[in-house]
Amino acid sequence: MLNVLNRPRVAEVTRPGGLGSTLVLALGTFAVGTDAFIVAGFLPSMARTLHVSTGAAGQSVTVFAVAYAVLAPVLATLTARLPRRMLLVGALVVLGVANLASALAPNLPLLIASRVLAAAGAAVYTPGAGAVSAALVRAEVRARALAVVVGGLTVATALGVPLGDLAGHWLGWRTALGLVAALSLVAAAGVFWIMPVLPGGPRVALRARLALLRRPAVASVLPLTVLGMAASYTVYAYSVPALRSVGVPEGSTVLMLFLYGAGAVAGNLVSGYATDRWGPIRVLNGGYLAMAVALAALGISAATGVTSPLIAGVLVLLWGASTWTQTPAQQHRLIAAAPQEAPLVVSLNASSIYIGIGTGTAAGGAALGAGSAVMYGLAAAVAVLALVFLRWTTRAGHGWRPVPAPSS
Structure with missing residues (x-):
């Protein structure tokens, strides 16, 4: 620990x-x-x-x-x-x-x-x-x-x-x-x-911190954090124009951001309980699937012009919950993989979160000119990629068998 x-x-x-x-x-x-x-x-x-x-x-x-x-x-x-x-x-x-x-x-x-x-x-x-x-x-x-x-x-x-x-x-x-x-x-x-x-x-020398990246059990987890956060933040930084395209007036953006945040808090709390009860993999599978569905549905709404602020609010709530569902589960996997270096792997996960946010924001900025539907679609595709990566590393057996902490 x-x-x-x-x-x-x-x-x-x-x-x-x-x-x-x-x-x-x-x-x-x-x-x-x-x-x-x-x-x-x-x-x-x-x-x-x-x-x-x-x-x-x-x-x-x-x-x-x-x-x-x-x-x-x-x-x-x-x-x-x-x-x-x-x-x-x-x-x-x-x-x-x-x-x-x-x-x-x-x-x-x-x-x-x-x-x-x-x-x-x-x-x-x-x-x-x-x-x-x-x-x-x-x-x-x-x-x-x-x-x-x-x-x-x-x-x-x-x-x-x-x-x-x-x-x-x-x-x-x-x-x-x-x-x-x-x-x-x-x-x-x-x-x-x-x-x-x-x-x-x-x-602790920086070289020692970064040496953890060479462990397969750690190296297979951190890229998933990057992908998951990039999927969400491809749209989040540009939420004002993106939400307008699905029928949300600019004056109501604050309500939508509150719904996203309420989902984030709920997703974080539920994930902690669910990870202890059912394990991180089931939680992550559900989270990435929910994120892909929410973002894809918003993209379809933006592309077709069939909009509903009420439905958009439900999807935004799901989007926020699925984004922050992944954090406790990912930390659980990392600590299980390297219990003696828990502070280090958690700090590396924090860096991966912000790499994902930065990558997603850059991708969203590049896609913004093509329209909100393209931006939502790109975000949903990255969420699907995260789900595929999770299942591939699971089947390959990377990062799954926890290393027992030494007895005191």
Whole structure:
């Protein structure tokens, strides 16, 4: 299991209030998740302000995702020995400053540069918050503490993005990014106030982190994460024009984003339970099939002009649920394949998530000019490819027999 969970009892740091201390950490992951996905709600408005195409403005999402994926293992190596409170507070301050710079950016190049800086802050904070949460609570509630912190990301898709869309609609996209900056700084102050001084950990060489990629059991899982997230985010970053093509008025986009986020939260929770009960493969098979069906149905609606906001809402809910169903199941597979390196493989999975988001956003931007039906169709095809890849690796026997953790 996670090394941080196996510390001797004498070294544990307990905090009055149990899980209360992790809620502040979850506020930070909520800020990170909102920052990562908020642009989807006001992309056309941003493009008009910066005098670029919607596809070009969407590359700010791609750059954030790719920068996160690349920087996460590098920064984890470089910052391993820093005290945890200093590291987390500093990461949130960087995130806040970067969002303020994004809000003030006069052109696309400066916006892109600020998104790289924001990705650096996010790439340091999210893995660090997950590890620290276990040290802040009693041993008997550690698993729930981890769930609370990770849950901040999925709640951001349900609340942060729609609220950002509303702020962008009524106050402007610059104000919306400014509010994310303020949220990041509030979270930084909360982490500084509530966290005890915790030392850093041992430095793990970047070469050791990347050596895990050569293990067949790991190498067969991570590409599936990339494919699954790419399928969803081929459309998600361009959801305003894409939803308009299936009969959703621009003013109702916020409701659709809320439905996507509600599906994401529900899918994440159900996946955790279902994976424990029936195993990750059944969950992933169902998730990718549901995603392909939802995206294909939306594509058919866009192509034929036969639209219904009600049906679109149901499909968007299914789309969001199927997207985030895959994360707990994939993490389960990775930890089972390499239990002694669980923190490393989970961080690599996080990088794969953002590689998938960046790849999907780039593909969606390229397909946007051909119309929403083509974009939905491309996304559905990638979801089918993910399903085929899952079944092929299952039959080939890659990554399936868990490696037992050493006895204590």
